Amino acid sequence: MTARTTPAASPAVTGEMPRIRMSKSRRNAELGLLLFAMALITAYAATVEATMLDSVTPDFWIPAALVSLVFLGLHIVIRFLAPYADPALVPAVALINGLGVAFLRRIDLGRADAADRANFPIFAGDGGRQLAWTLLAAIMAAGLLIIVRDHRIVSRYAYTLGLVGIVLVMIPAVLPSRYSEINGAKLWILIGGFSIQPGEFAKLALVSFFAYYLVRKREVLSLASRRFLGIDFPRGRDLGPVVAVWLLSLLVLVFEKDLGTALLYFGMFVVILYVATERVSWLIIGLLLFFGGATLAYSLGASIGGPFANFYDRVQIWQDPFADPYNAGYQPVQSLLGLGTGGLFGAGPGGGQPTKVPDVEDDFIFAGLGEEIGLFGLSAFLVMYLLIVERGLRAGLAVRDSFGKLLAGGLAFTLGLQVFVIVGGVSGLIPLTGQTTPFLSAGGSSLMANWLIIAMLLRISDAAGRPVTGSASAQGDGPAGPPVKLHGAPTEVIRS
Amino acid sequence: MNGPLRRAGVVVMILFGLLFANLNWVQGYKADEYRNSDFNGRVQVAEYERARGVIEVGGKALADGKVTTGELKYLRTYPFKSEFAHVVGYKPVNLAATGIEKAENEFLAGTSDRLFGDRFRDMFTGEETAGGNVVLTLSLRAQDAAVKGLANNDVGSTRGAAVAINPKTGAVQAFVSMPSFDPNPLVSHDTNAAEAAFNQLEKAKDSPLKNRVLGEVLPPGSTFKVIDTAAALENGLTPQTNIPAGPSYTAPTSGTPIRNAASSVCPESQVTLAEALRESCNTGFAQLAVRLGATKIKDKARAFGFEDESLTVGNLDGSGLPVAASRTGTIQNPDGGDDPAALAQSGIGQNNVRMTPLQGAMIAATVANGGERMRPYLVQQLLGPDRRTISTTSPKKINNPVSATVAAQLQDMMVNVVEGGTGRNARINGYTVGGKTGTAQDGGDPNDHGWFIGFVLKDGEPISAVCVLLERATAGGSAEAAKIGGDIMEAVIADGGGN
Numbered sequence: 001m002t003a004r005t006t007p008a009a010s011p012a013v014t015g016e017m018p019r020i021r022m023s024k025s026r027r028n029a030e031l032g033l034l035l036f037a038m039a040l041i042t043a044y045a046a047t048v049e050a051t052m053l054d055s056v057t058p059d060f061w062i063p064a065a066l067v068s069l070v071f072l073g074l075h076i077v078i079r080f081l082a083p084y085a086d087p088a089l090v091p092a093v094a095l096i097n098g099l100g101v102a103f104l105r106r107i108d109l110g111r112a113d114a115a116d117r118a119n120f121p122i123f124a125g126d127g128g129r130q131l132a133w134t135l136l137a138a139i140m141a142a143g144l145l146i147i148v149r150d151h152r153i154v155s156r157y158a159y160t161l162g163l164v165g166i167v168l169v170m171i172p173a174v175l176p177s178r179y180s181e182i183n184g185a186k187l188w189i190l191i192g193g194f195s196i197q198p199g200e201f202a203k204l205a206l207v208s209f210f211a212y213y214l215v216r217k218r219e220v221l222s223l224a225s226r227r228f229l230g231i232d233f234p235r236g237r238d239l240g241p242v243v244a245v246w247l248l249s250l251l252v253l254v255f256e257k258d259l260g261t262a263l264l265y266f267g268m269f270v271v272i273l274y275v276a277t278e279r280v281s282w283l284i285i286g287l288l289l290f291f292g293g294a295t296l297a298y299s300l301g302a303s304i305g306g307p308f309a310n311f312y313d314r315v316q317i318w319q320d321p322f323a324d325p326y327n328a329g330y331q332p333v334q335s336l337l338g339l340g341t342g343g344l345f346g347a348g349p350g351g352g353q354p355t356k357v358p359d360v361e362d363d364f365i366f367a368g369l370g371e372e373i374g375l376f377g378l379s380a381f382l383v384m385y386l387l388i389v390e391r392g393l394r395a396g397l398a399v400r401d402s403f404g405k406l407l408a409g410g411l412a413f414t415l416g417l418q419v420f421v422i423v424g425g426v427s428g429l430i431p432l433t434g435q436t437t438p439f440l441s442a443g444g445s446s447l448m449a450n451w452l453i454i455a456m457l458l459r460i461s462d463a464a465g466r467p468v469t470g471s472a473s474a475q476g477d478g479p480a481g482p483p484v485k486l487h488g489a490p491t492e493v494i495r496s
Numbered sequence: 497m498n499g500p501l502r503r504a505g506v507v508v509m510i511l512f513g514l515l516f517a518n519l520n521w522v523q524g525y526k527a528d529e530y531r532n533s534d535f536n537g538r539v540q541v542a543e544y545e546r547a548r549g550v551i552e553v554g555g556k557a558l559a560d561g562k563v564t565t566g567e568l569k570y571l572r573t574y575p576f577k578s579e580f581a582h583v584v585g586y587k588p589v590n591l592a593a594t595g596i597e598k599a600e601n602e603f604l605a606g607t608s609d610r611l612f613g614d615r616f617r618d619m620f621t622g623e624e625t626a627g628g629n630v631v632l633t634l635s636l637r638a639q640d641a642a643v644k645g646l647a648n649n650d651v652g653s654t655r656g657a658a659v660a661i662n663p664k665t666g667a668v669q670a671f672v673s674m675p676s677f678d679p680n681p682l683v684s685h686d687t688n689a690a691e692a693a694f695n696q697l698e699k700a701k702d703s704p705l706k707n708r709v710l711g712e713v714l715p716p717g718s719t720f721k722v723i724d725t726a727a728a729l730e731n732g733l734t735p736q737t738n739i740p741a742g743p744s745y746t747a748p749t750s751g752t753p754i755r756n757a758a759s760s761v762c763p764e765s766q767v768t769l770a771e772a773l774r775e776s777c778n779t780g781f782a783q784l785a786v787r788l789g790a791t792k793i794k795d796k797a798r799a800f801g802f803e804d805e806s807l808t809v810g811n812l813d814g815s816g817l818p819v820a821a822s823r824t825g826t827i828q829n830p831d832g833g834d835d836p837a838a839l840a841q842s843g844i845g846q847n848n849v850r851m852t853p854l855q856g857a858m859i860a861a862t863v864a865n866g867g868e869r870m871r872p873y874l875v876q877q878l879l880g881p882d883r884r885t886i887s888t889t890s891p892k893k894i895n896n897p898v899s900a901t902v903a904a905q906l907q908d909m910m911v912n913v914v915e916g917g918t919g920r921n922a923r924i925n926g927y928t929v930g931g932k933t934g935t936a937q938d939g940g941d942p943n944d945h946g947w948f949i950g951f952v953l954k955d956g957e958p959i960s961a962v963c964v965l966l967e968r969a970t971a972g973g974s975a976e977a978a979k980i981g982g983d984i985m986e987a988v989i990a991d992g993g994g995n
Contacts, residue, residue, distance in 0.1 A: 271504055271507075274500050274504070275497050275500040275501055275504060276497065278497065278499060278500050322535070325535045326535075333535055334535075336522060336526075336530055337530045337531075337533055337535060337536040337538065338538070339519070339522045339523050339530070340522060340523060340526055340527045340528075340529065340530020340531050340533075340536075341527075341530060341531045341536060341538045341539065342523060342527075343523055343524070343527040343531065344523060344524060344527070352538065353537075353538045353541055356537060356538055370519070370523065371538070374523065375519055375520065375523040375524060378519055378523070379516060379519070382512055382515060382516055382519075385512070386508070386509065386512050389505075389508050390505055390508070390509075393501055393502075393504060393505045393508070396497075396501050397498050397501055397502065402497060405497045405498075405501065406497070409497075409500075409501045409504055412508075413504050413507075413508060416508040416511065416512070417508075417511070419512075419515075420508075420511040420512070420514075420515060423515050424514070424515055424518070427515065427518050427519055427522050428518070428522065429514060429515065429518040
């Protein structure tokens with residue numbers, strides 16, 4: 001096909017600028033990995049049917065094939081629009097997403113009557129809906145790649161995006177509970193039968209804004225400082241933005257009653273701030289502020305209750321879920337019991353009873369999976385997530401502009417932090433919060449928002465891997481034209 | 497900026513490392529605890545996927561299963577309702593299991609190592625072969641006789657127990673605790689209804705859930721005189737030795753005189769040991785106990801099974817239903833020496849002496865079996881799902897509390913009790929029956945506990961030994977107990993018992 005990789009010979013042998021050797025399109029590797037992922041999903045779907053129906057229906061491969069088609073389409077778009085992007089990202093995400101679709105279908109089968117299982121329609125239930133969301137999410141990811149030809153364009157709209165992000169975050173807080181509250185957390189916009197989690201989309205907007213803002217202010221924030229205990233601390237007046245975001249997080253915590261989202265926003269900001277300024281003091285300040293805020297909210301919840309009561313309750317349940325195993329602690333208890341029942345190897349796909357855990361299709365999907373694929377399976381999932389995050393951070397390392405570094409670093413770290421918050425909550429490491437498990441949980445908002453993040457990381461890694469064209473001529477003006485022949489190597493790219 | 501970015505990557509790795517470590521904790525270290533947690537319904541659903549084995553006696557199922565359409569596939573049923581409730585126990589969905597259902601749970605559920613072959617085959621066939629079957633030692637007729645005898649007692653007792661064992665083997669032939677209960681509502685798949693039924697039973701009058709055969713410890717009264725007699729015979733006395741008796745006896749240190757049940761019982765100053773046992777002479781045995789000393793009495797009681805805290809009745813290879821320890825209690829002054837007053841009372845089975853009905857039956861069985869005490873058991877056979885024999889119980893001797901000579905003397909003396917003494921109600925035509933009655937005062941209640949321990953022999957071969965307890969019976973409680981004991985042993989004989 002196109003973009004056959006360049007031979008690794010070339011002048012780089014001189015050892016002068018070894019990093020330029022990244023100028024390799026590895027789309028065939030991506031295709032191979034993607035096909036492997038799709039084979040795994042198909043095998044998983046077959047195992048589920050063999051276990052739950054005692055036979056594999058002739059149609060078992062259809063959902064997996066549809067997922068494969070969607071991602072192969074995305075792969076082709078990437079071939080044309082981001083040929084130098086990281087080849088591991090899309091297959092890793094596609095594997096998680098595809099297994100998520102297959103697992104949700106498995107949940108649907110589990111909830112259906114035994115007699116109806118063999119004929120359960122492909123497009124029904126959470127699994128069918130997730131299939132549709134996957135298609136939509138892939139289209140949005142492709143759309144982002146088409147519209148944003150250079151990630152630096154995003155910085156032009158940074159303030160707009162910042163405003164949009166804050167509005168998205170605040171909408172559920174100001175809406176009446178009736179339109180925004182599910183399970184005690186006000187994170188939603190509920191209209192008719194639809195529910196949107198605007199906070200998911202806010203992440204991308206807010207990270208873009210933070211990255212832009214901090215690229216502009218990094219000198220002030222990193223240089224003007226006072227030394228205390230061997231650490232450089234910023235001046236009081238420069239604390240403004242941090243305090244503002246901290247307050248925003250606390251407002252989220254109080255009005256949307258969600259620790260996870262608050263932790264996510266604040267962690268995201270502090271890390272971008274740290275990367276931008278290279279000052280450890282920001283991390284210390286951030287951690288102190290967060291734990292101080294959480295402790296304050298906890299003690300306020302214990303003494304006056306009100307908006308802090310929810311947070312207080314969650315911490316109480318986390319400390320001893322078995323204290324009230326049938327009411328408040330029911331969900332975490334069932335989650336832990338499910339994970340424990342799975343043990344090291346799990347009950348096998350379709351062999352467990354994940355539906356014992358309420359919300360297993362959403363927040364608790366990791367517990368449901370863990371019962372069936374065991375510690376080894378979940379560890380593989382963690383490795384996949386870690387791979388995605390580290391690949392995202394690597395794109396940040398490799399890209400040449402500061403904005404791109406901050407954007408990639410912030411997005412990748414946020415993704416990792418979100419996995420930590422929800423998996424930690426489900427497995428009892430930290431208090432439980434209402435976060436979705438990226439690419440796994442049922443629900444369109446989360447899936448689309450996270451695929452947008454992946455698209456942005458693809459775009460940045462494409463910029464990082466793109467051959468350097470003598471001078472940075474085409475700055476801020478869409479893609480830097482067709483990659484010209486580099487070092488005499490025949491790199492052919494078909495123009496879109 | 498690359499330095500901090502790399503460090504952010506390290507932070508993510510640490511966070512994931514924490515997740516990984518915590519998952520190891522939850523899915524590895526705590527896995528068994530969570531898997532077997534009472535709050536975990538998952539294992540249950542899997543457990544109910546497989547037909548649980550049958551608990552049976554003489555080809556009749558005491559615990560069976562039927563297929564339902566619910567999430568839990570098999571519903572446990574107890575066709576005999578309350579008749580075997582305290583032996584078989586029950587296996588509820590959320591509550592704790594009891595009885596053989598609990599003791600043999602792994603075998604019945606099919607998860608026992610002994611059924612490994614079946615599980616291994618299931619892996620290939622994809623079927624769920626049923627669990628193993630448990631055959632009990634009980635006799636249906638003897639059980640019937642025990643249930644009816646206790647229920648129809650004419651001394652107003654509402655609580656009691658009856659147990660019969662084969663003296664030669666220790667196999668339990670009848671096992672009844674009164675009042676009993678129907679276990680079927682407790683195993684309902686509607687866990688709320690099951691819990692309600694359980695709570696109701698727990699609060700019910702006379703606590704029907706209590707297993708009185710193994711768990712009720714009460715003063716044994718005059719049945720304890722068999723122990724005194726055994727101690728005396730082993731210490732040089734003979735059945736013809738004269739012992740001091742009289743209408744009343746006051747121990748050297750205490751002002752409370754011990755009297756006999758009636759003025760016609762051993763008013764003379766000297767009676768033979770055999771005569772004392774036949775008439776159940778309190779003054780004679782009180783003085784005998786003081787003469788022998790607390791240590792000899794206690795040692796003999798211990799040899800017969802008193803103070804044993806670890807006995808279980810079930811499968812001789814493994815677990816069973818726990819038996820409460822019978823006690824002789826403290827018979828000492830604060831200075832460590834014998835307290836003659838307490839010793840005199842203990843000698844007639846009062847003071848702090850406490851005995852379970854099973855212990856009573858074991859005393860009679862040991863005497864009948866020539867002094868060999870066999871370990872009691874309930875599980876005769878374990879059968880695989882295809883009814884192949886997996887194991888058959890071979891009886892186990894525990895010890896010889898008395899020599900064969902002493903046992904023979906005790907047998908004769910106890911036979912006298914039934915033929916010409918207090919235990920006449922237990923006689924069976926054509927068989928040699930021996931025994932000892934007991935009437936135990938307990939607290940201030942005017943109604944005493946009526947006891948009977950006894951055995952039946954045919955041509956010197958023991959067939960059955962029983963213990964019957966009627967709590968808080970009106971006058972004649974022990975005579976009624978002897979009658980029920982005789983009926984139970986007769987039923988064992990009719991069932992071809994003794995084999």
